[in-house]
Amino acid sequence: MRRVAAWVAVRPQFEDVGVCESDSSTRSLNGGTVNIAHVSDREVGRLLSDLPSAHGAHTMQDGRAWKRRLYDPAKRARRALRVVRHIRFVYFAHVDDDSLYGDYHHELVTAEVLMDRVLAARASGMKAVHPQVHGxxxxxxxxxxxxxxxxxxxxxxxxxxxxxxxxxxxxxxxxxxxxxxxxxxxxxxxxxxxxxxxxxxxLTRVDQAWLLARAKTPIYCRPLHATEFHRLACAIEGAYHVPSNDASIVKANTEIARRAAAVLGTVMDEFVEAPFQTPALADVFAEFHRAHLLRVAHARLAGLQPMPVTGVLGWFSAKRARIYAEVQARLAAR
Structure with missing residues (x-):
């Protein structure tokens, strides 16, 4: 597998890990219940914790104020409680909304809003993206x-x-x-x-239940159906192609767009083809999507041992889910 970017190298190696390092949760698997890990939580946190910015260094006074906020115990505690991180791009200052930059800003806003919904839906325990159900x-x-x-x-x-x-x-x-x-x-x-x-x-029972639950979900954490998913991919791709010669903004937004593509690959629990036309974005999506699906398969396997308290039927249900997860991982590895 080709290396798509230098920052991909910081990703922890997943091939030899049986279960994810993040906290466990209970999920329903075809009527049975097994404990598996939130296999993408830590990965998403790593990708979003140090997003680049085009802004330069602050003044000394601003730096002192920033340090006070950073080390304030109350603010640090509130910061620790935040589950959902955000994708935020760099905008051009003082541009005409009717210009090329205005169209570019529209793509940035679209990508940010839809990515916020994906991350919030994922944090709430819902299936964040359904690539088979269209609008x-x-x-x-x-x-x-x-x-x-x-x-x-x-x-x-x-x-x-x-x-x-x-x-x-x-x-x-x-x-x-x-x-x-x-x-x-x-x-x-x-x-x-x-x-x-x-x-x-x-619709299948699972798909209809997902749509009914989606309709009852507040808009800020509503998961995406396939139409919105492809709109998000187009917006991320638009954000990647910065219409400017400003090196700092180009560097920041192209890197943020790549991080967004990687995050999208880590929140989808079933195999999908890369929705991007840009090779750099398609490669990084495929790389992280494959890693995530392998972690899911390993977590499913770990959930089979020891036998769950639900009995033999629950064990077979978990085994079927694990086989499905392995098939998805093999599809991503092709």
Whole structure:
């Protein structure tokens, strides 16, 4: 694997680590519960703890004030309680909003806002990015089609309305719709599931639950669906290409953009192709994404030993989750 930047070398070696060094938490794995680590928490902290800046040295007076704030015990305690760090770029001063710099600043703001949401959602325990669920899928979930718009009983109609025509409180998930089709038309489960997948907008139980939880989440920590994820990637890429000859700003913002790409790779627990066209950003995303998925696989494996108190079924559920994590890691290592 190519070295994408000098600062990547400070990343702790993950290949020989069985579990992550950060604190453990309880997560649900296909109905079972095992203890695994927040495998990206420390990695994200390292990436965001010393972000570069284009600002020069302060005056002596400002330096003394900064030191007082740094060593103040109360402020230090509050600082320690902060779980969510932020990506912050360097802006140009005194520029016209209608200029090229104004468009560039728009990309910086977009990247900062969306990255804040990713990090806040991750800190709250939610899946921060869902790269398979797009914005139009969310719109269809929360916009029930009128009963009169269906000319006949279709899988999509059954998804929204019962046999007596009464609308469902929530649309059926794909697994429920398949079982309903089995009872209605005597399909086998595989055939029914295939019909539910290809002839309706039904979502899997996990995806629909994620979208419903996302809708109830405050906007500042709302996770990103695939459309917003690609918008974030475009904004980071825009931030990387600084429209200026100011060496200090170019150096700072290109480095911050690379850190943002690396962070994005460490908060995604399933394999995705690099969303960047710029080679430097794509490489650093792939590097950190691969490292994160390997840590997830190791943490899943560690969760199998000893056997959890939930019994044999819980053990097999954790094993299936670990195998899935290993597959994701191997996909990233291709």
């Amino acid at each position: 139009e899928v969310e719109e269809r979930l929360f916009n029930r089609p009128p009963r009169g718009s269906f000319m006949q009983v279709t899988p999509e109609y059954i998804r929204w309305y019962g046999r007596d025509g009464v609308r469902r409180a929530e649309p059926m998930v794909r697994e429920e719709l398949a079982i309903e089709l089995m009872g209605e038309y005597a399909y086998g489960y595989n055939d029914a599931l295939d019909i539910a997948t290809n002839n309706s907008g039904a």
